[in-house]
Amino acid sequence: GESVGLHLPTLSVQEGDNSIINCAYSNSASDYFIWYKQESGKGPQFIIDIRSNMDKRQGQRVTVLLNKTVKHLSLQIAATQPGDSAVYFCAEKDPGTYKYIFGTGTRLKVLA
Amino acid sequence: DGGITQSPKYLFRKEGQNVTLSCEQNLNHDAMYWYRQDPGQGLRLIYYSQIVNDFQKGDIAEGYSVSREKKESFPLTVTSAQKNPTAFYLCASSGSRQETQYFGPGTRLLVL
Numbered sequence: 001g002e003s004v005g006l007h008l009p010t011l012s013v014q015e016g017d018n019s020i021i022n023c024a025y026s027n028s029a030s031d032y033f034i035w036y037k038q039e040s041g042k043g044p045q046f047i048i049d050i051r052s053n054m055d056k057r058q059g060q061r062v063t064v065l066l067n068k069t070v071k072h073l074s075l076q077i078a079a080t081q082p083g084d085s086a087v088y089f090c091a092e093k094d095p096g097t098y099k100y101i102f103g104t105g106t107r108l109k110v111l112a
Numbered sequence: 113d114g115g116i117t118q119s120p121k122y123l124f125r126k127e128g129q130n131v132t133l134s135c136e137q138n139l140n141h142d143a144m145y146w147y148r149q150d151p152g153q154g155l156r157l158i159y160y161s162q163i164v165n166d167f168q169k170g171d172i173a174e175g176y177s178v179s180r181e182k183k184e185s186f187p188l189t190v191t192s193a194q195k196n197p198t199a200f201y202l203c204a205s206s207g208s209r210q211e212t213q214y215f216g217p218g219t220r221l222l223v224l
Contacts, residue, residue: 008152032211043118043202043215044155089154093211098143098162099170100213102155 008087010107019077023090023103028071030101032093035064035075038105039086047075047088077108085110115139116216118203123221125190125197133188133219135203142208144186148172149200149218158201161186190221198223 013019025033031052036044050057050064050073057064063076073090089105116137125131137144143162147155157170161180175194180186186205190197200220206213 034212036215041218041220043116043217046212046214049212091213098145098160098206099157100145102147104152104154 008105008107010109012109012111013080014111015080015082017080019075019080019084019108021075021077021088021106021108023073023075023106025071025073025090025092025103026101027092027095028068029095030092031095033064033066033073034091034093034100035062035073035088036091037084037086037088044089080108080110082110082112084108116203116205116214118201118216118219120219121217123219124224125221126224128192130189130191131221133190133201133203133221135186135188135216136184137186137203137205137216138184139205139207139214140183141205141214142183143206144180145204145206145213146170146176146178146186146188147202147204149202155202158188197221 034049035047037047038044048059048062048064050066061078065074087105087107090103091100119134145160146158156172158176159170159178161167164183167178167180177189200218202218203216204213
């Protein structure tokens with residue numbers, strides 16, 4: 001498969017542990033955020049989203065936290081599995097437009 | 113891939129040649145997008161379209177062209193003016209009310 005990001009920051013976690021991936025966003029007026037998972041050679045896959053009127057949102061094994069004070073977003077993955085190995089990146093919607101701004105991504109490696 | 117198809121999966125371009133990447137969606141989404149992804153970098157917006165027969169340049173539009181004659185289709189042409197076309201190209205779409213952006217599987221463009 002094709003490598004998505006050769007020089008991305010990497011987070012290595014043991015299988016079964018929890019993972020926390022962080023993202024800083026740029027615009028304090030942004031009101032909608034998305035986390036994506038991208039496996040090698042594939043298109044990004046939607047994981048979870050959150051609006052700025054929320055601080056926390058939970059999905060299946062994933063939680064997104066939003067700290068508007070410091071413009072910080074995090075993705076928590078519970079009980080990390082080998083299938084979670086991928087590049088994860090956040091996106092913020094540019095307010096009043098159809099455009100999105102993407103972070104560079106973090107590679108998650110799950111160690112058996 | 114959320115009802116978005118891209119073809120071909122791999123595309124080879126000769127020097128001085130124009131090539132066209134296909135993107136089709138059956139999600140009834142109004143907005144469609146083209147991104148370029150290079151190793152170690154985030155997604156960069158090439159063009160986007162909010163409605164049929166209308167589109168706007170993104171951050172790296174030089175050397176690319178698009179059309180939006182149908183709601184379902186948003187083809188991207190990589191022209192001979194694009195001197196460094198080797199990259200992974202991703203098409204995406206989003207609805208006017210539902211802001212979540214979904215991606216296709218991508219096309220890898222290589223230069224011979």
